[in-house]
Amino acid sequence: MKQFTFLLLLLCLFTCLYSDVSAGQTEIRILYINDFHGFAEPYKPFGSDNFLGGIAYLAELVEKLRSEKPSVLLAAGDMIQGNDWANLFQGDSVIAIMNAMRFDCMVLGNHEFDFGQEVLKKMITEARFPVLGANVEGVENIKPYIVKQLNGVNVAIIGVLTDETPVSTHPKNVSGILFLPPAEVLPNYIAEVRDKADLIVVLSHIGYSSDRILAGKVPRIDIIVGGHSHTKLAQPAKVENTLIVQAWEHAKALGVLDITLDEGRIVKVDGHLEEIRPVEGSEKQDIALTVKEYRQKINAVMQEKIGQAGTDLDGENVRKRETNLGNFITDVIRHTAGSDAAIINGGGIRTSIRKGDILTGNVYSVLPFDNYILSLRLKGKQIRETLEHGVSAVEEGAGRFPQVSGLTFAYSLSAPVGARIRDIAIGGKPIEPDREYTVATNDFLAAGGDGYKAFGDALRESSVFSVTGGVIISDRIVYNDNSRWLRDIIIAYIREHQMIAPSVEKRIVEVP
Numbered sequence: 001m002k003q004f005t006f007l008l009l010l011l012c013l014f015t016c017l018y019s020d021v022s023a024g025q026t027e028i029r030i031l032y033i034n035d036f037h038g039f040a041e042p043y044k045p046f047g048s049d050n051f052l053g054g055i056a057y058l059a060e061l062v063e064k065l066r067s068e069k070p071s072v073l074l075a076a077g078d079m080i081q082g083n084d085w086a087n088l089f090q091g092d093s094v095i096a097i098m099n100a101m102r103f104d105c106m107v108l109g110n111h112e113f114d115f116g117q118e119v120l121k122k123m124i125t126e127a128r129f130p131v132l133g134a135n136v137e138g139v140e141n142i143k144p145y146i147v148k149q150l151n152g153v154n155v156a157i158i159g160v161l162t163d164e165t166p167v168s169t170h171p172k173n174v175s176g177i178l179f180l181p182p183a184e185v186l187p188n189y190i191a192e193v194r195d196k197a198d199l200i201v202v203l204s205h206i207g208y209s210s211d212r213i214l215a216g217k218v219p220r221i222d223i224i225v226g227g228h229s230h231t232k233l234a235q236p237a238k239v240e241n242t243l244i245v246q247a248w249e250h251a252k253a254l255g256v257l258d259i260t261l262d263e264g265r266i267v268k269v270d271g272h273l274e275e276i277r278p279v280e281g282s283e284k285q286d287i288a289l290t291v292k293e294y295r296q297k298i299n300a301v302m303q304e305k306i307g308q309a310g311t312d313l314d315g316e317n318v319r320k321r322e323t324n325l326g327n328f329i330t331d332v333i334r335h336t337a338g339s340d341a342a343i344i345n346g347g348g349i350r351t352s353i354r355k356g357d358i359l360t361g362n363v364y365s366v367l368p369f370d371n372y373i374l375s376l377r378l379k380g381k382q383i384r385e386t387l388e389h390g391v392s393a394v395e396e397g398a399g400r401f402p403q404v405s406g407l408t409f410a411y412s413l414s415a416p417v418g419a420r421i422r423d424i425a426i427g428g429k430p431i432e433p434d435r436e437y438t439v440a441t442n443d444f445l446a447a448g449g450d451g452y453k454a455f456g457d458a459l460r461e462s463s464v465f466s467v468t469g470g471v472i473i474s475d476r477i478v479y480n481d482n483s484r485w486l487r488d489i490i491i492a493y494i495r496e497h498q499m500i501a502p503s504v505e506k507r508i509v510e511v512p
Contacts, residue, residue: 033074035230051277072104073103080114170443258271314352322506327505341426376477389451
């Protein structure tokens, strides 16, 4: 009887194995993150009392999921620039972590260019994984794609980033580099890899809405792993025959996409996000040690208390409405430049400051970019043009959304782009189209960053205009201090005034 039972068990096992083989099914897993921005440590998102994120906790989960089935770990861009843990080391700390986590590849994001081309070149050289950019010309040592074999499945991964990168970083950072439209370059690369790949993945840093358009335009993409728009896609989306995934931001979630293939065809997909919550004992120790080592290097500078916030300072909604932090920063800019008004891009404000002590590091996290203040003369109609551009992509959460001081305006989302602005006033009086006003901003916008052409056009209309070493010279400029970064001016202001408690004042109003 025992011998019969043993033979029966063997027969069942053989039958199960035979069924799997005959079905020809193979399982693989794609793990992915995007828009990390150097947020290595857990933090409380604005409006929440709970900690999320922590790259050491995410790394431990990656190891667990890798052990379950053949996996590939992807980064969809903007891994550096945003948090002082990354900014003070110009991305070196992030690359160290990514190397230790054994990323399989990443695509460049627009913020990978923010520290300049020499730093980018160093970053690519130090990365122990391929850096992709199929639609980029003029950057050394990047690849258009890689082919990775997982469990007998050949996975082609093609990287593309936004062709709007030249207006989302300082122009000097991308001088001599060409960014082609992703939809134009992808068909050729897809044709090139089709015969040697069972699965085609586009690792994209162009944003979710653009990913959907891309999926509709370019056939034969199996999966788009996206970034740039910080979209929290709890489940994969589908456009035509293409699956689209994205994993939120700041290592607050790890994307998991399980794929079953039968003779090279996708027959089943199961995708979800794993939110990362710091739980004691659930962090990868070598990664935690690296995070701690870099934190100790900056604590002496970043932990200095410079003042108090009397209320939470909102830096998370700066791309869609007026916020008190946007008001505070633009007020300091206008006061410093002595101008009639100030306009900056909300996307230049990267995070919030909670009520309580303000540390030097908080300001570095809010304003990580090396920007300085300048003020120039603009006519009323040019200011209108500037504001029209600022509200032209509110629906997409674009970084161009304006934060302002010294002026008020209303806008209508139901109106067509280019005709949304209503009721502009400066100093409480309706704006006059042909009157000149002094408007303070940062050198990024003045150079045409975020697509703000009106500033650049006004400067180029002057009889004296040049840009040397990133410094703008024009006879339309009335204030120009490139010796101090904006964040240092903000730090000095907080030190002087100690208590900061700005409010929302209906400077920007949405109307029907």
